[in-house]
Amino acid sequence: MKNYKLIIQYEGTKYSGWQSQGNTTNTIQAKLEGVLCKMLGQPVEIHGSGRTDAGVHAKGQTANFKADTKKTKEEILEYLNTYLPQDIGVVHIEEVPLNFHSRLHAKKKTYMYRIWNSEIPNVLDRRFLYHCPQKLDIEKMKEASAYLIGQHDFKSFCANKRMKKSTDRIIYKIDILKIGDEIQFIFCGNGFLYNMIRIMVGTLVEVGEGKRKPKEMPTIMEAKNRELAAGTMPAQGLTLLNVQY
Template identity: 60%
Template sequence: MKNYKIRLQYDGTRYDGWQKQGNTKNTIQGKLEEVCSRMLGEAVEIHGSGRTDAGVHAAGQVANFKSERAMKPEEMLRYLNAYLPQDIAVLSVEEAPERFHSRLLATSKEYRYRVWNSPIPNVFERRFVYQDARSFSTEAMQKAAAYCLGEHDFQSFSSVKRSKKSTVRTLRHLDVERMGDEIRFTLEGNGFLYNMVRILVGTLLEVGEGRRQPESIPWIFEQKNREVAGFTAPPQGLTLMQVHYKV
C-alpha cells in the first residue's frame, strides 16, 4: 500500500466547498476522488488538511491518499492535471511515509483574506476579493489584531454553536496591511474553527470602521458567544495559502 501526498490549488468560486457531501457532487474532494479512482482503477479516499467552505480558495492545500497500485508520481501529476477541471490544479505529487496524514500531522495553517477597499470594482480579481468601499483605519485594526494573538478560546469567533471538542486555538500571526486599495489580512495558527478566519476579519473590519474599539477584543473572548463578535466576511476573499508540517 502506497501513501501519496499531493499539494494543490483551486478557485473555489463554483464549488460547494472541499468536503464531499451527500446532496451534491460539486466538491473539491469529490472531483479529486473521481479522477484519482479512474486513474488507479480502484476506489480512492482523499484526506485533506482542512475543509475549506463553499466559495473559499486554496493556493497550497495539502491532501493524501493510499493506493494498492504503484504509479510514478510524475505520471500521476500529468494525469490529474489532464483530467481535473481547469479551476483545480495539482502542484506536486510525492510518495509519503505510511503514517503521513495531511490533517492530523499539520502543525499550522496560513490563510489570507483580501478586501478590495474601493468603490471601483477590481474586475480581474473580483472572484478573489471582498469589495467594501467604506473607510477603515488600518492602525485600529492592527491594534485589535494584537489582542487576538496567542492561545485563546475562540468560541465567540466560530459559527459552531455547541461542540464537545475544544475551541481553544493558538494564533501565531495576524497581520493587517494596506497595499494601495487592498487591505490584506494574513493569519497563521495551529488550527481554525468553522468560519473563524471570516469572523475575525469581520470583527476587525468593524473595528476599522469605528463601530467597535480595539480594546473590546478581550471582552469578546470572555463572552464565548458568537453573537457578540462581528459579521462573517464573505467567502470569496479567503484563500488557504500554506499548510505546515514538522518534516
C-alpha cells in the same frame, strides 16, 4: 501500498467546499477522488488538511491518499492535471510514509483574507476579494488584532453553535497589509474553527469602520458568545495559503 502527499490549488467559487457530501459531487474532494478512481481502477479516499467552505480558495491545500499502483508520481501528477477541471490543479506530489495524515499531522496553517478598499470596484479580481468602499483605519485594526494573538478560547468566533470539542486555538501571527487599495489579513495558527477567520475579519473591519474599539476584543473573547462578534465575511475573500508539518 503507497501514500502520496499532494499540494493542490483551486478556485472555490463554484464548489460546495472541500469535503465530499452525500447530496452532491460538486466538491473539491469529490472531483479529486473521481479522477483518481478512474486512473487507478480502485476506490480512493483522499484526506485534506482541513475543510475549506463553499466559495473559499486554496493556493496550498495539502492532501494525501493511499493506493496500490505501479504508476510513477510523475504519471499520477500528469493524469490529475489532464482530467481535473481547470479550476483545480495539483502543483506537487511526493511519496510519504504510510502513517502520514494531512489533517492529523498539520502543525500550522496560513490563510489570507483580501479586501478591496476603494469606491471603485476591482472587476477582474472580484471572485477573490471582498469589496468594501468605506475607508478602513489600518492602525486601529492592527491594534485590535494584537489581542487575538496567542492561545485563547475562540468560541465567540465560531459559527458552529453545537461545537462540543475544544474551541481553544493558537494564533501565532496576524499581519494586516495595505497594498494600494487592497488590504490583506494574513493569519497563521495551529488550526481554525468553523468560519473563525471570516468572523475575526468581520470584527476587525468593524473596528476599522469605527463601529468598535480595539480594546473590545478581549471582552468579546472572554464572553464565549458568538453574538458579540461581527457577522461572517463573504467566502470569496478567503484563501488557504499553505500548511506546515
